[in-house]
Amino acid sequence: MIPTIRTVLAGSAVQAGKPEVLSGSSRLDRPVRWVHVSEVREVADLLEGDELLLSTGLAMRGTADEATDYVSALIGAGAAGLIVELGEHLPSIPPAVLELVRSQDFPLVALHRQARFVLITEEVHRGIVADRFDFVRFAQDVHETFTALSLDGVGVDELVRAGAEMAGSSFVLEDLNRRVVAFHAIGRPADGLLADWERRSRLCPRREGTGLAGLEGWLTTVVGTHGHEWGRLVVPNPMADQQRLGMLVERVAQAVELSRMIERDQQSVQLQAQSGFLSELLDGRLGDESTALTRARALGLAPGAAYVGAAVQADGASEAETVHRAQRRLGERVARALAASRQSAIAGVLGDDQVVLLLSVPPRSTEDDVLTAFAGALRADAGRDPVTIGVGTAEADLLASSRSLRTAQHVARVAHEALTPGPPWFRQADIRLHGLIAQLHDDPRVQAFVEAELDPLLAHEARHGGGLLDLLRQFLAAGGNKSLLARTSHRSRPALYAKLAQVEEILGVRLDDPSSQLSLGVAMLAHDHAR
Structure with a gap:
């Protein structure tokens, strides 16, 4: 642990001087970055902050104004505190200085016996160096742990759990809507950790960077690349060294974002491969039925009693995002819905604002069963832009399903532009004259x-x-x-x-x-x- 004024005062070298805390007793837990011995009044210009000064009081000799100016400069420079050895040069602390430091709650300690400053500095600096070494070693452990986890391709839940266990504190990952994405509770039950989470989270305002915030004193850091933040990592009870904990949560946030980017890239590769298959199917370039089935199964499509085409239509890209980003976002949303509904399908981005799917209908299910499960999962993806689902007719043969795909594309586009949202999906019978007008x-x-x-x-x-x-x-x-x-x-x-x-x-x-x-x-x- 990095030394504090309290731990410095507890050391044997300082205790030999019979220390007396004259002011700032509420700030004795302030970290000490370095210890500096100085007797000159102009020392404040050399400080960078959080230094503890040792002095025999020579700089306080003179008029009361000169003494208070000296101490004011130390306070203004961000010094952690001042230890003064009383003696021949300074029998007591000037009253004006005492009044100043007490009004500012600045730690001022008097030594009533002679102390060996060299032993004090050696003792404190040894602790500072040891703490730096421990921090570097801890940082190395964190780096190695999360590099290995990232290379192993573990999920977000495992990354959050690993971070919580290294910190010895509960971790919660939330999205921008204050919904919990992942968590790991330590030292308290999960229901206590997450109780009334959204309300409590909204009382903890978002901040840039890493630090404490909110009424409960949460330690937080944003998750996501600059300008594209999508969540926040929260330590509700930051009991550990906050410098180490801050470094750890930032590393966990980076690993979570890297995991998300890798998953997104994997989905992008899959979408590209499947988009090529669907394009060949629509263009009639797959050859015979056997070849088409073999290729479809290689892409992950389960054999079905029938195959039905569907198309998910969204609004075009907004001014704030590129067409590629809008396509990727829609593709990710469809992929999540397919995973949540456990439907087997080949999905591809065809066009700037449309994802086309070829869904497999299992032998003991109907096309309505499949579509209901998928549409329900897609609409449950709350907080997203509205989409329209168009579907074609189920076909027994895979090659024949190209007709179903074309119909689905046309229906989705017309319904999205011309019809009032309502049903889970639209068919050709729903667009009727609108469909003809759309074509002509x-x-x-x-x-x-x-x-x-x-x-x-x-x-x-x-x-x-x-x-x-x-x-x-x-x-x-x-x-x-x-x-x-x-x-x-x-x-x-x-x-x-x-x-x-x-x-x-x-x-x-x-x-x-x-x-x-x-x-x-x-x-x-x-x-x-x-x-």
Whole structure:
């Protein structure tokens, strides 16, 4: 242990001088980085902090102002304390100095007998050097332990356990939402350690670097690379030497992040390999059924009674992240859901914002069983961006499942863009006309049809505004039922009928005509989808 003022005073060399603590008794546990003997007033400029000074008091001789200036400079330089040997040069501590040090709670110790300063410095420096050696040895043990664990590829739980056991204190790893990711309890039951964890954690604010924080005095350090922190490692009861403990928790945090990066890279390699297989399947380049099955099994796909395609669609990359990072994040989320639901599948990133899966349906299960388990696990991944799942039809042959994959891709994209979230997954029957419009909205003939149907109303909105286009959209969504529209839009019937009559006049059609509703509905779908 690094020496403190208290341990220095307890040493035989200081005890021989009959020490008396005159002030700063509450700060005697302050660490002593070095011991320095000095009799000059200008010594403060040579200090770096946490030094314990030994003096015969020559620097305090003179006026009261000179003595207090000397001690003030020591306090300002961050000295740990001052030991003064009383004697011929200084029979007693000047009253002004006593008043100053007591007001600042600065440790000042008087020696009433002559002491051998060389023995004091030798004794303290021997302890400091021994502590440094022990620290270096401990750091080496920590480095070797966690390097070996990282090379062995152990998981996060094992890394946290190893850190807690080396520290002799409980460790808790939490994510940014204050949820416990891993923990190891020492000296207390787990339910006591984790009781009301989220509330307690929120009372301990996040801080940069490593150090104590919060009402309970937790020792914390962030986990993750700079700018991409994803969690925090917490020692709720930091009983050990905080310098050693701080070094240890930082090393554990590094090992946890390295483990996560390795796992992520392994998932990335798997996704790349499986993406290539799915691309060949969609392009019809796998050869015969036997070859396709052999390759699929080599990639980890279990034999199934049937195979069903699925696609997970997410929003595109935000301005804050690259397309590659968004793809990787979506791929990791799908991989976690597959692992949690214990489903056998080949998954690949195809496109900037879509992960495609080929799921194996076990002989005693149905495709709905498989999809329900996977979709449930994916949606349980709380705190993530919303996604949409599109699925195709189950196929008995692996090669035929390419049709299921194409359908799933199309359904997921259309449903994500055009339909209201709700069901666990969408099929072709759910997108219906939306799917056709999604495929054809770029066709010039469809665009000409939209202009022919809606241009007068669009031009009116551009000139005058008034919300008539939104009203027409609501009218079509209500199936032309004016009473329903009046209730859902909270309009009076006379005002609503007047607005609808204005729409009819602008478009030159009758809105109660079924053919007009059909044409306008298709045009509105194509107009909205293009935007």
